[in-house]
Amino acid sequence: MEWRALPGRIRVFLMLVGSVVYAGCSGKEASPPEPVVTVQSATVERKAIQDVISTEAILYAQSEASIVPKISAPVEKFFVNRGSHVRAGQLLARLENRDLQAAVQQAKGAYEQAEAAYATNTEVNLPADVQSAELNVKETRQSMEANRLVYESRLKLFQSGAISRNLLEQAHVTYIQSNNQYEIAVARLNGLKKVGQSAALKTAAGQLASAQGQYNAALANLQYSEIRSPITGVVTDRPLFEGQMATAGTPLMIVMDPSRVTARAYVTPQEAALLHVGDPATLLPGEGQPEVSAKVLIVSPALDPNSTTVQVWVEAANPKARLKPGSTVGVRIVAKTVKDALIVPNAAILTAPDGSTSVMVIDKDQHAHQTAVKTGIREGELLQIVSGLHAGDHVVTQGAYGLPDGAKVQVSEPAAPKRSESE
Numbered sequence: 251m252e253w254r255a256l257p258g259r260i261r262v263f264l265m266l267v268g269s270v271v272y273a274g275c276s277g278k279e280a281s282p283p284e285p286v287v288t289v290q291s292a293t294v295e296r297k298a299i300q301d302v303i304s305t306e307a308i309l310y311a312q313s314e315a316s317i318v319p320k321i322s323a324p325v326e327k328f329f330v331n332r333g334s335h336v337r338a339g340q341l342l343a344r345l346e347n348r349d350l351q352a353a354v355q356q357a358k359g360a361y362e363q364a365e366a367a368y369a370t371n372t373e374v375n376l377p378a379d380v381q382s383a384e385l386n387v388k389e390t391r392q393s394m395e396a397n398r399l400v401y402e403s404r405l406k407l408f409q410s411g412a413i414s415r416n417l418l419e420q421a422h423v424t425y426i427q428s429n430n431q432y433e434i435a436v437a438r439l440n441g442l443k444k445v446g447q448s449a450a451l452k453t454a455a456g457q458l459a460s461a462q463g464q465y466n467a468a469l470a471n472l473q474y475s476e477i478r479s480p481i482t483g484v485v486t487d488r489p490l491f492e493g494q495m496a497t498a499g500t501p502l503m504i505v506m507d508p509s510r511v512t513a514r515a516y517v518t519p520q521e522a523a524l525l526h527v528g529d530p531a532t533l534l535p536g537e538g539q540p541e542v543s544a545k546v547l548i549v550s551p552a553l554d555p556n557s558t559t560v561q562v563w564v565e566a567a568n569p570k571a572r573l574k575p576g577s578t579v580g581v582r583i584v585a586k587t588v589k590d591a592l593i594v595p596n597a598a599i600l601t602a603p604d605g606s607t608s609v610m611v612i613d614k615d616q617h618a619h620q621t622a623v624k625t626g627i628r629e630g631e632l633l634q635i636v637s638g639l640h641a642g643d644h645v646v647t648q649g650a651y652g653l654p655d656g657a658k659v660q661v662s663e664p665a666a667p668k669r670s671e672s673e
Contacts, residue, residue: 289649289659291612295593296641299634301524301586301627307515311575312565313507315481319345320474322498325490330503332488336479342503345496347475350468357461357468364461383438390432397425483507508571512547513564515581522560524585525549531564534580535573542566542573546583586627592635598645599625599633609639610646610653612661618646620655 323345330342401421408418487504496502513533517525525546533542544566554561564581566573573579598609600620607625610618623638639645644661646653653659 284658286658286660287618287649287653288662289610289612289618289646289653291644291659291661292595292598292647294635294639294641294643294645296590297593298587298589299591299593299627299629299632300584300588302629303517303521303525303583303585305515305517305581305583306578307513307564307581309511309513309573309575309577309579311483311506311508312510312512313481313483314575315479315483315505316501317342317477317479317503317505318500319477319496319498319502321345321350321471323347323475323496325492325494325496325502328488328492330485330488332485334485335483336485336505337482338479340479341476342479342485342505343477343496345475345477347472350472350475354465354468354472357465361458361461361465364458367457383435386438387432387435390428390435394425394428394432397421397428401425477502479505481505481507483509506575508568508573508575511566511568511573511575513544513566513579513581515562515564516554516557516559517562519553519558519560521585522549522562525562525583529583529585531566531581531583533564533566533573534582535577536580539572542568544581588627588634591626592639592641593632594635594639594645595647596628596631596633597647598650599623600650610650611639612644612646612659616659616661618650618653618655618657618659 326344326346328343330336330340336342401418401424404413404418404421407413408415483505484507485503486506487501490496490502527546527549529546531544531546533544535542544564546562547565548561548563550561553559562583564583594609600608600610602608606622608620608622611621612618621638624636626634626636628634646659649659
């Protein structure tokens with residue numbers, strides 16, 4: 251085994267043993283030479299680092315419509331097939347609707363009759379009733395005035411002794427009766443103008459509204475027989491053929507808009523706490539396809555009860571439909587960016603049983619000293635150092651495990667990667 255391949259502690263031990271043996275063989279007391287341990291190192295740099303959350307997700311079209319008919323009827327004709335590109339409002343299919351057309355005609359006739367009745371009641375009947383009542387008031391008032399004059403004339407004659415009391419009382423009774431008839435006529439006219447007119451209008455209006463509602467319902471049922479797309483997109487499913495029965499409540503067609511997609515991923519609650527709507531993200535389709543820029547659309551406020559994870563939606567533009575809904579993609583979300591951070595390789599970090607972290611710092615005399623550090627975010631093989639180091643420090647990246655504090659080290663270049671035989 252080569253000397254450099256031995257672990258650092260073993261090399262130190264062998265060097266010490268060799269020194270003792272050499273001193274014993276020479277018979278002289280000589281201080282052993284300071285052992286040197288070969289290590290690899292890295293320089294502490296100041297650069298940007300990102301806290302990236304990586305996971306996998308399932309792609310969904312951001313806009314998808316499952317078109318369900320509201321009536322049950324056979325399919326008369328399809329105007330599109332699977333894969334057809336459609337626009338919002340476009341006619342996709344027509345259901346058999348001859349019975350619905352007949353219902354529309356019937357409802358239309360009833361509505362027109364109600365309109366005519368409304369016009370008759372409001373423009374003819376009601377004004378005629380009011381006019382008749384006004385004429386009755388006029389006649390009863392004239393009769394009352396005539397009877398009043400007769401009564402007053404007889405009263406004067408009775409007072410002068412020209413007529414008997416019986417004739418006076420007859421005139422008085424006739425006057426009272428004509429006055430009552432006048433008051434009744436006035437009350438009827440007033441009631442007809444206030445209550446009767448309002449009730450007649452409400453009755454006529456109610457009949458017209460009912461007929462119009464039935465007509466609109468018939469028109470709506472006829473329109474339901476024409477299946478139109480609510481969105482612009484591509485027909486992805488069309489299970490029936492012409493002549494087959496379309497059932498109300500059962501999807502007749504599915505239209506999907508693939509121009510934008512959402513990747514639905516699940517992350518831990520700790521990771522979700524770092525994310526915000528609008529955070530930059532990247533979709534990794536794989537298979538040599540280029541990465542796609544995206545952003546966080548939704549961070550669910552609740553845990554998934556089955557997995558105790560948090561669902562995160564990441565949206566991306568998909569203008570050429572390269573991303574296929576239903577496929578699995580990798581997702582990278584940038585939760586945090588530190589532009590001016592101290593960076594070291596992960597391999598430089600030593601973790602104690604109590605969880606504390608440290609590194610071996612090489613001083614100018616090539617001695618390694620264990621230095622406690624506080625770490626921050628991690629990006630791949632790099633780690634942020636929050637405290638304990640300075641830019642330009644040299645830290646041991648290989649050979650630090652078991653290396654005594656203060657040991658002299660020699661920095662070697664990392665071995666070049668081996669080439670394969672085919673190269």
